[in-house]
Amino acid sequence: MKLNFRKTGTGKPLVILHGLFGSADNWMSIAKGLEENFTLYLLDQRNHGDSPHSDTWNYKAMAKDLKEFMEAEGLEKASFLGHSMGGKTVMKFALTYPEMVNKLVVADIAPRPYPVHHQTILEGLNAVDIKNLSSRKEAEDKLTEYISERGVRQFLLKNLTRKEGAFAWKINLPVITKQIENVGEEITSDKPFSGPALFMGGANSDYIKSSDKEDIENLFPDNHIIHIKNTGHWLHAEQPEAVVATLNAFLGT
Template sequence: MKLNYKKTGTGEPLIILHGLFGSADNWFSIAKELEKDYTLYLVDQRNHGDSPQSEDWNYKVMAEDLMELMDDQKIDAAYLMGHSMGGKTVMAFALQFPEKVKKLIVADIAPRYYPLHHQVILEGLNAIPVDKIKSRKDADDILAGYIRNMGIRQFLLKSLGRNEKGGFEWKINLKTITEKIEIVGEEIDSDHPFDNPTLFMGGENSDYIQESDKADIARLFPNSSIIYIKNAGHWLHAEQPASVIETVRAFLG
């Protein structure tokens, strides 16, 4: 699949993948700083942003999408960074194609299985009649009945776009995501570890990377370290962008 991406900066290639319900735009503020040192590829994963949609959706095909992008761009090897779902994609890619990854950064996710926990979000998004609403406020009013946090609602509604007729449509493949949401939590595993330098970057206030995850991380990524960004939750790049930038620079250095 030919993924949509935004390319900026100069230097060695650094490819960044967003998380569930996100898009390449989520990393713009980070990119503005890192583009001074790297050629950045901010990628929309399949079923998100402006990339194509497909009923075929799992980490195997998402890793293959990334390989196709690198082949098209004639990138022999790159630094990879992924957040949440994107973190699982880059883990799967590095374990399958280790020769294509110089260093790996995984933002606030571990390789283990995660139980379903997006049901309320999906209920709220599916409750919005996108073919009938007249404004984003209409959508927000409906979503507020499911999600109180305004910041989360604003993030989710970034995926509400305009269609050719001037109405609204989802840029995410909401139908497939709803039907196959369990794949997001699937375990990433391999008989062959990834030996290159790897950084697991968690949020201090997040529970996505736990003490019990360290054994699996060490088994699959033996040349890895784990750091926690202070005063940050799961959305560490949005909550503490300066600390994330400093940490990424120090690791890739």
């Protein structure tokens, strides 16, 4: 699958993958802090952003998408950064195609399985009558019935676009709804990835716990686990300067 992407900066290649319901645009502010040292490739994963939709949606397929992207761009090797769902994708990619990975950064996710916990968001998105929608405000009003946090609603509404004069979702909502359990799938491998790997969690998030250390050690023995202070799961949005400094320090060495 040919993924949509944005390219910026000059230097060593760094590929960035967003999380569930996100897109490449979510990481543009971080990219601005890295573009002096890296050539950045910000990708839309399948069923997200402006990338194609597919009925197949799992980490094996998304890792293969990443390999096809690398080959299409003539990149033999790069460093990779993935947040949440994107973190699972880059873990799967590094374990499957280790020869193509220089350094790995996994943002606020671990290899272990995660229970489904996006039901309310999916209920809200599916409650929006997209075919008869007349305004973005109407969509937000409907989402408000399900999601109290305005920031979360605004994040989700970035997926709302217009096609041929009508509103539409950029995300493949039917497939994501039907296969949502795949996003929490455990990442496993018979062989570990031996390259440097940074697991960067939010100090106020429980996505990377102390109990995850054993799984991380088994799959990524050359690992470093840190937590960014005063931030939760959306660490790149909540503490961008700290995230940029951490990335430059780890990837620049």
